[in-house]
Amino acid sequence: MLDLRILNGTLVIPGTGLVNAGVGIKDGKVLMLAANDQIPEAKETIDAKGKHVFPGLVDPHIHLGIFSNFADECVTETRAALAGGVTTVGVFVGGGDSYLGMVDEMLETMKTRISTDLFMHLSIFTPEQLAELPQYIEKYGISSYKFYMCGVKGVFPGVSDGFFLQGLKEIARLGDKFTACVHCEDQSMVDLAFEKVASEKPDGTLADWTEAGSAEAEEAAVLRACYLAEKSGARLYLVHMSSGAGAKMAAKVKKKNVFVETTSAYLSVNNQDSVGVLAKMLPPIKSPKDLEELWEAVADNVIDTFGTDNVSMNKEIKGAEKGLINAMPGYPILQTHFSAILHEGYHKRKIPLEKIAEKGSMNPAKIFGIYPQKGTIAVGSDADLVIVDVDKEVKVDPAQLHSFGDFSLHQGKVFKGWPVMTIKNGVIAVDENNILVEPGSGKYLRRV
Ligand SMILES: [Zn+2]
Structure with a gap:
């Protein structure tokens, strides 16, 4: 007998389209897809009539424990993710030191705390770390490594183009299962722009913050990163594209082995938004025009994936009242990620649901080596599924969200289109925002 079956829903299968069919689940996997009346008995049946069934979203870009406790964030932020339809992060x-040992400790901490499945990317800042790549691969099964062309003030330093190219060559040598990720902004342009905003508008607005990390800084770095990818032959993944100019540059110069991510934040909030300095981020949130151009890049498939760049914090950590320059960058967004994309993409801009599943689930799974275990609805895939009511309207209220953060990037907005049930590993994990699984039900994913 099946453990679980989902009947009468519309399956959103990336690369295939919308299919009216039932799903049979056993031992945490999808065992069959068939006409609804062909799915045999199950211990539990979900009637998804009038709803859409998506593969669980794969958010390829989050941070945990940057400004608060890592162990605690493993619990709260992966629960928020799960409630928002994200089943893998x-x-x-x-950090500047060796990751040997440090990652072991993180894996141990995560074991009893995470509720989504999780894979890791390591940021490479030093020659010592670069030399240890073979050990990171063997010990932890990690196949993606990030370089910062521009640092995050007070958090991470940037690296030189020379070091970045060295890293790219190393990634290329390892083969096509390996991916370099890059934060594209020009360090010198950002430094000068930051100094100007810091001296002239230390208590400025969200729009003033945009000037501290201008679109040109992103555009220039995209051009250089794509050039270096071509020279090295490495697969390259551009994280968090935030500007229309950056996306246009990527469209012009990127080759086949370069992939582009944007975040649901840049697709749903612009620098005129009433959320104000709470939305301070690096790279900064850009203009309404940039937001439209990013959606055009989604429609044209210049953008391959949707991430969040979730950096959770509460208002106390954010410190928005200390003024623009002193406020911390970041916000919790995992739980409203999917809904923001459904509202802004599907409803407002007629982006097809299968394209949303493609960029929100399949492409990140493929790029980071966990497809077809994740990223689709297929026989043999993990039964990580999200049932969505595309017509459900809810006003975002931070009190209803599971993050430890007490504000939301989207607070006060009414979004249309929400996940109503998340199935993780063949088990109903979230039902109407009630989380039914215990911390520790998620797993770490080795990829190589
Ligand atoms: Zn990030």
């Missing part, structure tokens, strides 16, 4: 881990 890719966590960027960074």
Whole structure:
């Protein structure tokens, strides 16, 4: 007998389209896809009539424990993710020391705490770390490594183009299962722009913050990164594209082995938004025009994936009242990620649901080596599924969200289109925002 079956829903299968069929689940995997009346008995049946069934979203870009406790964030932020329809997360881990030992400790901490599945990317800042790549691969099964062309003030330093190229060559040598990720902004342009904003508008607005990391800084770095990818032959993944100019440059110069991510934040909030300095981020949130151009890049498939760049924090950590320059960059967004994309993409801009599943689930799974275990609805895939009511309207209220953060990037907005149930590993994990699984039900994913 099946463990679970989902009947009468519309399956959103990336690369295939919308299919009216039932799903039979056993031992945490999808065992069959068939006409609804062909799915045999199950211990539990979900009637998804009038709803859409998506593969669980794969958010390839989050951070945990940057400004608060890592162990606690493993619990709260992966629960928020799960409630928002994200069943797998890719966590960027960074620091200046060797990752040997440190990652072991993180894996141990995560074991009893995470509720989504999780894979890791390591940020590479030093020659010592670069030399240890073979050990990171063997010990932890990690196949993606990030370089910062521009640092994050007070958090991470940037690296030189020379070091970045060295890293790219190393990634290329390892083969096509390996991917370099890059934060594209020109360091010198950002430094000068930051100094100007810091001296002239230290208590400025979200729009003033845009000037501290201008679109040109992103555009220039995209051009250089794509050039270096071509020279090295490495697969390259551009994280968090935030500007229309950057996306247009990528469209012009990127070759086949370069992939582009944007975040649901840049697709749903612009620098005129009433959320104000709470939305301070690096790279900064850009203009309404940039937001439209990013959606055009989604429609044209210049953008391959949707991430969040989730950096959770509460208002106390954010410190928005200390003024623009002193406020911390970041916000919790995992739980409203999917809904923001459904509202802004599907409803407002007629982006097809299968394209949303493609960029929100399949492409990140493929690029980071976990497809077809994740990223689709297929026989043999993990039964990580999200049932969505595309017509459900809810006003975002931070009190209803599972993050430890007490504000939301989207607070006060009414979004249309929400996940109503998340199935993780063949088990109903979230039902109407009630989380039914215990911390520790998620797993770490080795990729190589
Ligand atoms: Zn990030």
